[in-house]
Amino acid sequence: MREEIRIGVYICWCGNNIAKMVDVEAVSKEMQKLPDVVISRTYKYMCSDPGQDLIITDIKEQRLNRVVVAACSPRIHESTFRKTLSSAGLNPYLFQMANIREQVSWVHSSREEATLKAVSLVQGAVERVKWHEPLEKRTVEVNPATLIIGGGISGISAALEIADAGKQVYLVEKQENMGGKVACIDLTYPHLYSGQQLIHSKIDQTRSHSNIDVFQNSEVKKISGYIGNFEAEVARNGQEDIELIFGNIIVATGLKTIDAAKVENYQYGKLTDVFTSFELEEMFLKGKVAKKDGGIPKNVVIIHCVGSRNTNYHEYCSRTCCMTALKYANQLRSALPDSNIYQVYSDMRAIGKACEELYTSTAGRDVMFLSFDQQDGMPQLRKADPEDDCEMLVEMDEKLSGETIEIPADMVVLMVGMEGHDEARELGRMTGLSLCGNEFYIEKHPKLDPVATTTDGVYVVGSCQSPKDIPDSISQAKAAVARILATINVGSVEVEVTTAVVNEEACCGCQTCVKVCPYTAISFDEEKKISVVNEILCKGCGTCGSTCPNGAIRSRHFTDKQILSQIEGLMSIHKPE
Amino acid sequence: MATRVDPELKKDLKKFGIEEWNECYHCGVCTAMCTHTDKDVTFPRKTIRFLQMGLKDRLISNVDPWLCYYCGSCSDQCPRNANPGERMMVLRRYLTTVYDWTGLSKKFYTSKTWEFFFLMFIAVMVATAFLIFLPLSGEVFTNPELFINAQGGVKLNHLIDGVAPDQFVRIIEIFDWSMAAVVAGLLISNIVRMFYFVVLRDKTIKVPFYAYFTELWHLVWHFATQARFSKCEDRNYWLGHWLLMSGYTIMFIMIVVALPQFQIEEIKEWYHWQRLLGYYATFGILFFLIYVTIKRINREDVKSKYTHSSDWLFIIMLGLTVLTGILTHVFRIYGWPATTYVMYLLHLIVLIPMILVEVPFSKWSHLAYRPFAVYFDQLKQYKV
Numbered sequence: 001m002r003e004e005i006r007i008g009v010y011i012c013w014c015g016n017n018i019a020k021m022v023d024v025e026a027v028s029k030e031m032q033k034l035p036d037v038v039i040s041r042t043y044k045y046m047c048s049d050p051g052q053d054l055i056i057t058d059i060k061e062q063r064l065n066r067v068v069v070a071a072c073s074p075r076i077h078e079s080t081f082r083k084t085l086s087s088a089g090l091n092p093y094l095f096q097m098a099n100i101r102e103q104v105s106w107v108h109s110s111r112e113e114a115t116l117k118a119v120s121l122v123q124g125a126v127e128r129v130k131w132h133e134p135l136e137k138r139t140v141e142v143n144p145a146t147l148i149i150g151g152g153i154s155g156i157s158a159a160l161e162i163a164d165a166g167k168q169v170y171l172v173e174k175q176e177n178m179g180g181k182v183a184c185i186d187l188t189y190p191h192l193y194s195g196q197q198l199i200h201s202k203i204d205q206t207r208s209h210s211n212i213d214v215f216q217n218s219e220v221k222k223i224s225g226y227i228g229n230f231e232a233e234v235a236r237n238g239q240e241d242i243e244l245i246f247g248n249i250i251v252a253t254g255l256k257t258i259d260a261a262k263v264e265n266y267q268y269g270k271l272t273d274v275f276t277s278f279e280l281e282e283m284f285l286k287g288k289v290a291k292k293d294g295g296i297p298k299n300v301v302i303i304h305c306v307g308s309r310n311t312n313y314h315e316y317c318s319r320t321c322c323m324t325a326l327k328y329a330n331q332l333r334s335a336l337p338d339s340n341i342y343q344v345y346s347d348m349r350a351i352g353k354a355c356e357e358l359y360t361s362t363a364g365r366d367v368m369f370l371s372f373d374q375q376d377g378m379p380q381l382r383k384a385d386p387e388d389d390c391e392m393l394v395e396m397d398e399k400l401s402g403e404t405i406e407i408p409a410d411m412v413v414l415m416v417g418m419e420g421h422d423e424a425r426e427l428g429r430m431t432g433l434s435l436c437g438n439e440f441y442i443e444k445h446p447k448l449d450p451v452a453t454t455t456d457g458v459y460v461v462g463s464c465q466s467p468k469d470i471p472d473s474i475s476q477a478k479a480a481v482a483r484i485l486a487t488i489n490v491g492s493v494e495v496e497v498t499t500a501v502v503n504e505e506a507c508c509g510c511q512t513c514v515k516v517c518p519y520t521a522i523s524f525d526e527e528k529k530i531s532v533v534n535e536i537l538c539k540g541c542g543t544c545g546s547t548c549p550n551g552a553i554r555s556r557h558f559t560d561k562q563i564l565s566q567i568e569g570l571m572s573i574h575k576p577e
Numbered sequence: 578m579a580t581r582v583d584p585e586l587k588k589d590l591k592k593f594g595i596e597e598w599n600e601c602y603h604c605g606v607c608t609a610m611c612t613h614t615d616k617d618v619t620f621p622r623k624t625i626r627f628l629q630m631g632l633k634d635r636l637i638s639n640v641d642p643w644l645c646y647y648c649g650s651c652s653d654q655c656p657r658n659a660n661p662g663e664r665m666m667v668l669r670r671y672l673t674t675v676y677d678w679t680g681l682s683k684k685f686y687t688s689k690t691w692e693f694f695f696l697m698f699i700a701v702m703v704a705t706a707f708l709i710f711l712p713l714s715g716e717v718f719t720n721p722e723l724f725i726n727a728q729g730g731v732k733l734n735h736l737i738d739g740v741a742p743d744q745f746v747r748i749i750e751i752f753d754w755s756m757a758a759v760v761a762g763l764l765i766s767n768i769v770r771m772f773y774f775v776v777l778r779d780k781t782i783k784v785p786f787y788a789y790f791t792e793l794w795h796l797v798w799h800f801a802t803q804a805r806f807s808k809c810e811d812r813n814y815w816l817g818h819w820l821l822m823s824g825y826t827i828m829f830i831m832i833v834v835a836l837p838q839f840q841i842e843e844i845k846e847w848y849h850w851q852r853l854l855g856y857y858a859t860f861g862i863l864f865f866l867i868y869v870t871i872k873r874i875n876r877e878d879v880k881s882k883y884t885h886s887s888d889w890l891f892i893i894m895l896g897l898t899v900l901t902g903i904l905t906h907v908f909r910i911y912g913w914p915a916t917t918y919v920m921y922l923l924h925l926i927v928l929i930p931m932i933l934v935e936v937p938f939s940k941w942s943h944l945a946y947r948p949f950a951v952y953f954d955q956l957k958q959y960k961v
Contacts, residue, residue, distance in 0.1 A: 340584040340585075342582070342584075348602075363597075363599035363600070364597055364599065366584065366587070367599065368582060368584050368629070368630065368631070369599060369629070370582065370630065395579050398630065400603045400626050401623065401626040401627065401630060401632070402623075403580055403630070403632065403635065404579045404580070405579055405580050405581070405582050405630065405632070406579035406580070406581050406582070407581075407582050408581065408582075
């Protein structure tokens with residue numbers, strides 16, 4: 001026998017945002033007519049304190065056990081109203097929101113039709129909320145250790161920060177040595193500090209820190225578990241398996257440079273003195289900039305955006321190359337005072353502190369800037385004839401002058417773009433991270449939550465999320481650390497309850513759900529021959545439920561009954577003829 | 578055909594006054610400001626770009642620097658302080674040396690020493706030749722009244738020992754004409770070179786024969802009026818410059834073409850046309866000269882801020898010429914024969930080197946290059 005349903009419906013004006021296009025009073029009156037609706041009201045700002053108090057009072061006085069709020073997007077205020085229900089002693093899941101602002105008032109121009117649509121949406125919510133069930137939030141304990149994958153500047157910065165706070169860190173580095181890309185560069189921009197000094201002191205601190213266990217030449221083979229309680233298998237030197245237990249994961253795997261040979265017009269690997277930017281770094285580190293034959297180049301041409309900002313390769317900007325190229329100009333001007341230095345660029349992007357200043361000061365050091373168009377002005381490289389008085393010629397349509405020009409070159413430096421590692425997808429699968437389409441990991445929210453991911457307890461920092469410079473990587477690393485230390489401090493975390501549940505009797509063991517789950521939350525119980533949902537990992541996306549051929553998986557808070565009732569409610573409104 | 582960029586060009590241009598050239602990032606504010614911007618909206622930005630890229634050929638075939646009158650609006654408004662106005666000025670100096678086949682222009686612009694010694698050399702030559710061949714009559718000191726005319730002024734053409742007055746005027750006249758011929762010859766040969774660089778060598782144009790004549794009026798019109806200059810925002814400069822130019826032209830006609838009517842023994846009434854024209858010319862030149870000198874000293878507007886040594890030299894030489902000319906005239910009227918002779922000689926000592934250096938090789942050559950640039954620019958409209 002079901003309890004008596006007593007629904008309260010609240011229509012928000014949102015000041016004028018909703019009320020100017022939707023006849024809120026009419027919507028309210030329509031709702032009043034529905035069965036089980038005890039009370040229906042409108043208010044100027046439902047989310048305000050008086051608005052919420054209105055709901056609380058009604059819940060208490062009218063003995064409401066279901067609440068519908070028709071206002072803005074649930075992304076904005078669903079959690080607000082759930083808390084309102086909680087404070088009135090009602091389970092927060094006995095609530096449904098109808099979006100009549102973004103979906104109605106902001107996008108329609110006929111008041112009559114907008115009102116009708118609002119009625120339909122709110123009615124759908126009313127029909128749905130009748131079938132809502134109380135759900136209880138759960139918490140899990142957090143293991144205070146952290147696994148950091150990647151020992152570049154981001155991983156090291158995060159490791160030191162956590163370790164200094166007195167917590168255990170396991171740092172897994174795939175390479176022989178830590179340091180990542182920063183260890184490959186001579187000077188950093190914009191202040192031309194030594195990258196080596198910067199990274200090596202950090203590496204030493206990391207190695208000697210009593211709270212950090214460093215596993216070099218190691219790879220994570222398997223990760224299981226969930227926030228607060230992860231387990232991993234790590235293979236060191238390709239064999240010896242190490243098992244680790246930890247509560248949070250920081251993915252700091254960085255990026256790699258694109259293969260310059262792919263950008264065919266620059267003849268990398270075919271013409272002798274075409275180098276990548278990292279090969280030039282190596283020359284600076286060794287202390288001698290020279291051509292392959294050891295000769296001193298007279299004309300050095302630095303070509304930007306090699307494989308970046310071009311739909312044939314990568315559409316995105318690799319972020320650090322412009323400033324690195326300017327840094328090269330400065331270094332070359334000092335190393336080869338008599339050389340001619342050319343910057344062949346597409347757009348000069350001098351974002352970041354002191355970067356515009358670097359551009360201005362570099363421009364004053366006898367550097368020629370030549371601009372090309374990514375669509376139809378790509379520079380072409382060819383071997384020069386003997387009478388040309390140089391080794392190679394770069395021919396291009398110069399954008400700012402409209403002239404077709406040739407640039408004499410004895411050394412060409414390609415500012416190679418950055419891309420995600422080939423293994424990014426595999427590691428993403430292990431850690432439950434998604435890629436954004438460019439082999440870079442997706443953060444939870446591009447603006448509001450740039451370090452967390454859709455898998456709780458897993459954070460992305462540094463260049464594995466997108467190409468970044470050193471300060472940005474470190475900022476992100478430290479932001480992730482703050483989040484992790486906060487959860488460690490609390491000792492437990494709340495986990496989502498709107499998860500999938502397997503009806504063990506109906507499950508036939510086909511494992512379709514295991515394959516489709518994007519969060520690796522479903523495993524197969526070999527003994528019982530049924531699927532098992534890890535409710536901590538499950539995000540309640542519903543993919544499994546919709547794929548299950550037997551209807552054996554039910555998504556809490558998104559049951560078939562709830563969704564079908566909502567649809568019925570929506571469809572029962574007819575436009576008056 | 579691709580044009581080769583040349584970073585070395587910058588080193589050449591440094592001597593003409595360019596320190597840095599990368600400030601400009603081609604936002605186009607200069608183009609938006611300039612009243613001379615035409616349909617393709619590249620003036621003056623495109624020239625600045627050629628400069629940055631070291632496209633020497635493009636710069637040489639480009640007349641845009643001559644079509645700019647340096648009002649300074651572009652430089653005032655430039656968000657990068659790239660100073661396009663001054664760049665155009667520097668390029669005019671550079672182009673003058675490019676057109677000049679003797680190489681003297683480049684020497685004068687890039688070496689103050691060279692210019693100074695050349696001026697001194699001519700000055701000494703003039704003084705020596707004059708003192709040897711046209712010495713002052715000794716009677717000036719024994720019988721000064723012989724040299725005073727009915728009006729109480731000096732009989733200028735009687736001052737030379739052993740040379741009859743007619744003969745003296747004739748000698749000066751012949752000298753004037755020969756000097757005009759030399760200067761014009763140099764200037765014309767340079768204009769021919771300019772024509773070659775700007776029009777003949779440009780493969781993107783094909784000028785029909787008749788156009789050389791139909792477009793010729795631009796040359797005459799712009800020479801006489803500087804109409805293009807008058808389109809600049811600040812018209813004071815145009816007016817002042819026109820005063821100077823007209824004064825100079827009148828003076829030129831009087832001392833070359835009409836010397837026998839101008840350098841006469843009798844002193845006419847002040848309102849006689851010959852004296853009035855002389856006064857107008859002197860006023861015109863002096864007025865603008867003082868105006869720009871004050872501006873250049875105060876350095877208040879962009880145009881007057883960056884004075885090259887060649888600009889100062891021009892102002893000083895022209896100022897001294899006018900000053901000695903006025904003094905010669907004053908001493909003559911007051912009837913001081915010896916002082917008049919000395920001042921007349923000083924006048925020539927300044928005037929002749931100035932004309933020989935400035936007109937064919939230096940700043941003054943713009944009197945020809947500017948109107949020809951307008952003419953050539955019209956010819957360049959005949960695209961292939």
